[in-house]
Amino acid sequence: AAEGAGHVAFSCADECHVEGKTFHYGASIPIAKALAAEVLLAYEMNGAALTPEHGAPLRLVVPGYAGVRSPKWLHTITVQDAPSDNPIQADDYKLFPPHVTKETADPTKGITINGLPLNSAICEPAPHARLSAGAATVRGYATATDRAVARVDVSQDGGRTWSQAELEDHSGGPWSWTFWHAMLDLPKGEHELAVRAWDDAGQTQPALPDDTWNYKGYLSAAWHRVSVLVE
Structure with missing residues (x-):
């Protein structure tokens, strides 16, 4: 060069x-x-x-x-x-x-914009799913670009309390997708599921899109939330 x-x-x-x-x-x-x-x-x-x-x-x-x-x-x-x-x-x-x-x-x-932020998402259950009361499996993925995903937390009450998810086939390497799952005990009623990831530098995602709002919507990586109804 x-x-x-x-x-x-x-x-x-x-x-x-x-x-x-x-x-x-x-x-x-x-x-x-x-x-x-x-x-x-x-x-x-x-x-x-x-x-x-x-x-x-x-x-x-x-x-x-x-x-x-x-x-x-x-x-x-x-x-x-x-x-x-x-x-x-x-x-x-x-x-x-x-x-x-x-x-x-x-x-x-x-x-x-070059590098991408730490991010995670819930893939299962789908938004507005109707579930049976009791044990429910929540699944999704997380990415940390040039860092590694170190931990994923899942909430069943919109972020007031959290449970730690299990990382699946976790390579710990950069640029890889990390799949995760968590078992939750869901009582009857409406629930807002949420997920947040942590990388190996101890950084995590913002709670709300407003925290990083910009008029083009770029790099929005707030907690992913999914509402479900448990019957």
């Missing part, structure tokens, strides 16, 4: 049509991330050549980053001093504080 270069930019074959403008899709990532062992220029998947819908003939794969930073159908790769000036990189996927609106947003002052 050229001395002092801080970014690797990628230009793609697909065209974007946004607000009357036409341009090729493009993105960039910091050079330190580009040189990391986990980042791939992929031309095969599972031993077979990439298909067009997966980005053939060549695509970028950047574990732990937002999908927008893993562009498909690569055409040109450039090592450069500054991030890409492509509108996808320069104007979109920016994080703004709560008081900023669509009308007042200045892309040059937003935080560029």
